[in-house]
Amino acid sequence: MINPRFEKQAFKKEVKNNVKTLFRKTIEEATPQQLFQAVSYAVKEAIIDDWIATQEQYEKDDPKMVYYMSMEFLMGRALGNNLINMTAYKEVKEALDELGIDLNAIEDQEPDPALGNGGLGRLAACFLDSLATLGYAAYGCGIRYRYGMFKQKIEDGYQVETPDNWLKDGNPFELKRPEYAKEVRFGGNIRVEYDEHGKTHFVQENYESVLAVPYDYPIVGYNNHIVNTLRIWDAEPIVDFQLDSFDRGDYHKAVEQQNLAKNIVEVLYPNDNHYAGKELRLKQQYFFVSASLQAAIAKFKKKHTDLHELPEKITIQMNDTHPTVAVAELMRILLDEENMEWNDAWEITTKTCAYTNHTIMAEALEKWPIDLFSKLLPRVYQIIQEIDRRFVIQVREMYPGNEEKVAKMQILRDGQVKMAHLAIVAGYSVNGVARLHTEILKKQELRDFYEMMPEKFNNKTNGITQRRFLMHGNPLLADWVTEKLGTKDWITDLPKMSGLKKWLDDEEALKEFMSIKYENKVRLAKYIKEHNGIEVDPTSIFDVQVKRLHEYKRQLLNILHVMYLYNQIKEHPEKSFYPRTFIFGAKASAGYIRAKQIIKLINSVADVVNNDRSINGKLKVVFIEDYRVSNAEWIFAAADVSEQISTASKEASGTGNMKFMLNGAATLGTMDGANVEIVEEVGADNAFIFGLSSDEVINYEQNGGYDSRQIYNSDPELKRVVDQLVDGTYAQGDTEMYRDLYNSLLMPQGNNQADVYFILKDFRSYAEAQEKVEAAYRDKDRWAKMVLLNTASCGKFSSDRTIQEYVDDIWKLDKETISEEI
Numbered sequence: 159m160i161n162p163r164f165e166k167q168a169f170k171k172e173v174k175n176n177v178k179t180l181f182r183k184t185i186e187e188a189t190p191q192q193l194f195q196a197v198s199y200a201v202k203e204a205i206i207d208d209w210i211a212t213q214e215q216y217e218k219d220d221p222k223m224v225y226y227m228s229m230e231f232l233m234g235r236a237l238g239n240n241l242i243n244m245t246a247y248k249e250v251k252e253a254l255d256e257l258g259i260d261l262n263a264i265e266d267q268e269p270d271p272a273l274g275n276g277g278l279g280r281l282a283a284c285f286l287d288s289l290a291t292l293g294y295a296a297y298g299c300g301i302r303y304r305y306g307m308f309k310q311k312i313e314d315g316y317q318v319e320t321p322d323n324w325l326k327d328g329n330p331f332e333l334k335r336p337e338y339a340k341e342v343r344f345g346g347n348i349r350v351e352y353d354e355h356g357k358t359h360f361v362q363e364n365y366e367s368v369l370a371v372p373y374d375y376p377i378v379g380y381n382n383h384i385v386n387t388l389r390i391w392d393a394e395p396i397v398d399f400q401l402d403s404f405d406r407g408d409y410h411k412a413v414e415q416q417n418l419a420k421n422i423v424e425v426l427y428p429n430d431n432h433y434a435g436k437e438l439r440l441k442q443q444y445f446f447v448s449a450s451l452q453a454a455i456a457k458f459k460k461k462h463t464d465l466h467e468l469p470e471k472i473t474i475q476m477n478d479t480h481p482t483v484a485v486a487e488l489m490r491i492l493l494d495e496e497n498m499e500w501n502d503a504w505e506i507t508t509k510t511c512a513y514t515n516h517t518i519m520a521e522a523l524e525k526w527p528i529d530l531f532s533k534l535l536p537r538v539y540q541i542i543q544e545i546d547r548r549f550v551i552q553v554r555e556m557y558p559g560n561e562e563k564v565a566k567m568q569i570l571r572d573g574q575v576k577m578a579h580l581a582i583v584a585g586y587s588v589n590g591v592a593r594l595h596t597e598i599l600k601k602q603e604l605r606d607f608y609e610m611m612p613e614k615f616n617n618k619t620n621g622i623t624q625r626r627f628l629m630h631g632n633p634l635l636a637d638w639v640t641e642k643l644g645t646k647d648w649i650t651d652l653p654k655m656s657g658l659k660k661w662l663d664d665e666e667a668l669k670e671f672m673s674i675k676y677e678n679k680v681r682l683a684k685y686i687k688e689h690n691g692i693e694v695d696p697t698s699i700f701d702v703q704v705k706r707l708h709e710y711k712r713q714l715l716n717i718l719h720v721m722y723l724y725n726q727i728k729e730h731p732e733k734s735f736y737p738r739t740f741i742f743g744a745k746a747s748a749g750y751i752r753a754k755q756i757i758k759l760i761n762s763v764a765d766v767v768n769n770d771r772s773i774n775g776k777l778k779v780v781f782i783e784d785y786r787v788s789n790a791e792w793i794f795a796a797a798d799v800s801e802q803i804s805t806a807s808k809e810a811s812g813t814g815n816m817k818f819m820l821n822g823a824a825t826l827g828t829m830d831g832a833n834v835e836i837v838e839e840v841g842a843d844n845a846f847i848f849g850l851s852s853d854e855v856i857n858y859e860q861n862g863g864y865d866s867r868q869i870y871n872s873d874p875e876l877k878r879v880v881d882q883l884v885d886g887t888y889a890q891g892d893t894e895m896y897r898d899l900y901n902s903l904l905m906p907q908g909n910n911q912a913d914v915y916f917i918l919k920d921f922r923s924y925a926e927a928q929e930k931v932e933a934a935y936r937d938k939d940r941w942a943k944m945v946l947l948n949t950a951s952c953g954k955f956s957s958d959r960t961i962q963e964y965v966d967d968i969w970k971l972d973k974e975t976i977s978e979e980i
């Protein structure tokens with residue numbers, strides 16, 4: 159049944175009216191941005207009804223809720239996605255057509271809410287979509303950063319960061335909820351008081367504080383009238399800056415509180431997989447965690463009097479260690495504000511909090527210096543000391559005389575607060591994000607904890623939402639899938655995609671599938687022409703690597719191989735070579751120098767290769783500026799080859815790999831993260847696997863690395879490529895521009911600390927896999943079958959499956975339904 163608000167006449171009227179009341183304009187006079195606002199407010203009208211109905215239903219049923227705590231929610235644009243999930247996209251598109259408005263152009267006016275870096279933030283967004291779609295009560299809890307992920311410009315081949323002022327035109331979908339504001343306190347000292355019963359009380363004094371003000375975003379479930387909430391917190395000074403405070407001598411304090419509020423939510427740290435130890439970051443963490451927990455407890459207490467029941471009504475999922483201060487903050491609230499005893503508070507906390515680990519990269523581990531931590535969060539720190547004291551007793555009981563264990567597992571050690579240890583000790587569940595990753599956690603990184611508390615450990619292989627990454631990003635393929643399956647069930651039941659296998663031998667179907675891929679390549683080629691000024695041939699192989707730039711993800715391996723191919727083409731012009739377009743997209747953390755050099759190198763190679771007419775356009779290299787969720791949707795749809803080439807053991811899961819698979823691309827990858835499970839689903843013959851295994855990598859690492867010079871000296875073609883980093887080929891004669899990259903692969907002599915990501919070691923195996931890709935692509939029939947089989951085999955990788963597993967094994971939530979009539 160179509161929602162009456164989306165009925166064409168009504169919707170058109172609403173849009174016209176919005177343009178009038180918001181901007182005092184007619185449709186013809188309004189700017190595209192104003193039209194976007196007017197349309198969005200009309201859509202919001204419809205969402206609000208369902209939002210209210212959902213929250214009323216929750217109020218009535220009092221289901222158990224998950225609070226998904228995350229520093230990042232990489233939501234991407236809302237308008238198109240909301241329309242899809244309200245099943246109104248087509249109706250609205252037609253209605254707008256009648257008004258002479260192009261929905262796609264309107265969608266393009268929406269800034270990408272980029273409140274996240276990469277995988278972890280986008281996973282959180284997919285999870286919210288699946289939670290609402292499956293009918294589970296959930297809150298996403300995060301920060302309303304004033305500036306999200308920076309916008310990336312490429313100037314002279316270099317990355318330049320510019321601020322992302324995503325809120326400048328206002329956000330039509332958000333709702334400010336000042337009535338739920340909470341105070342959050344920092345610093346000061348703790349005074350101990352005894353009451354008349356001799357009970358101890360801890361009172362924080364001389365603190366600074368801010369007011370956390372929530373903004374709610376609707377999270378629309380697919381076709382089920384359920385609308386959950388993403389609650390992100392803004393900070394305001396507790397007392398408005400008052401001029402008379404100057405006279406009272408409070409001027410300084412007033413300014414400080416003002417600054418604290420402004421600074422806390424100012425910007426998302428653009429570090430991915432790299433811990434920097436900045437005090438402001440810890441402030442951000444405590445800020446949103448404290449506010450969210452206060453709100454959660456207040457909500458619980460509206461219906462319940464006994465806090466012992468808390469674990470039956472709420473569960474808190476900590477997205478990596480970033481919100482781990484939650485366990486101590488929950489303890490603080492239970493002890494200090496609710497006057498509970500330690501044992502009771504601890505029992506509740508350890509039944510309520512659960513932890514997901516997203517990385518094994520050592521440099522990503524959060525370890526706060528104790529002096530910084532205890533100054534900023536004095537009471538929380540005391541509580542962590544007590545947690546640590548009790549935990550050490552437990553370790554000693556279990557491993558008498560084994561002080562090495564204590565040293566390895568303690569929460570407070572070496573002058574640091576080890577957040578992962580805190581999360582594991584206080585959490586009732588610890589999960590990795592792909593099977594291999596979880597095994598590595600159990601066997602290596604978290605081995606001591608696994609041995610002591612094996613029951614906490616479990617795996618939840620990541621997933622992605624097919625609503626955004628197929629329906630919205632690739633409507634041609636989405637419609638084709640529906641037609642071929644004869645049902646739309648796949649939209650909420652992705653394993654149904656396996657029904658496509660029956661078309662594997664149907665020539666006509668294969669042709670249709672490939673012509674959709676071609677259309678999507680044309681669409682991307684147009685985007686590239688508009689944004690990069692580069693012509694690319696949509697009949698060439700689109701070989702794509704899009705993800706954050708990090709050495710372990712090995713964009714350097716990819717571009718070295720492009721340099722190698724270029725040498726080959728130049729040297730053997732007679733050899734046949736299937737035209738290829740290598741597409742990159744990646745942001746480097748602003749302070750990550752080497753990552754930025756790799757971006758510059760990719761652009762330099764692009765310059766040389768794209769402008770060499772002697773190779774007849776056989777090779778093109780494109781670096782797509784400002785890779786983000788909105789252009790990602792188009793990129794996945796257009797890819798033939800999905801580059802997933804991280805050093806084995808380093809990529810916890812990957813989720814881009816799944817988005818490519820869904821859209822009919824073949825994986826070229828290492829046996830890392832979820833690639834292992836992708837290959838398992840699609841079969842080894844339908845993917846291109848190369849390189850060291852994770853066991854081999856770990857083995858080398860434990861034995862001090864490997865000698866990259868040996869490979870360099872024994873492989874002249876590879877040596878030539880590496881030398882080209884420092885012979886000026888790609889730097890207009892400058893031999894120093896890429897010296898550091900060269901050194902990272904080779905220097906110093908006889909030292910095995912070079913090439914720690916095994917790029918030279920895996921190079922040949924990668925090049926061979928690439929040859930296989932080319933051979934496979936030449937055989938049109940075989941290729942079409944292979945990529946259709948990828949789409950048909952992606953059922954496991956829906957975030958719907960992942961969320962159902964979290965619900966069954968960790969969260970134990972109740973399923974909710976909303977009736978049609980509202």
Ligand code: 26W
Nearest residue numbers: 277278431432433516522591810811812813
């Ligand atoms: C403290 C700095 C910092 C910032 C972000 C450390 C670590 C992170 C994240 C954990 C990095 C991240 O996004 N990890 C990615 O998480 C995805 C979702 O589980 C996985 O698919 C990726 O493999 C993993 O790199």
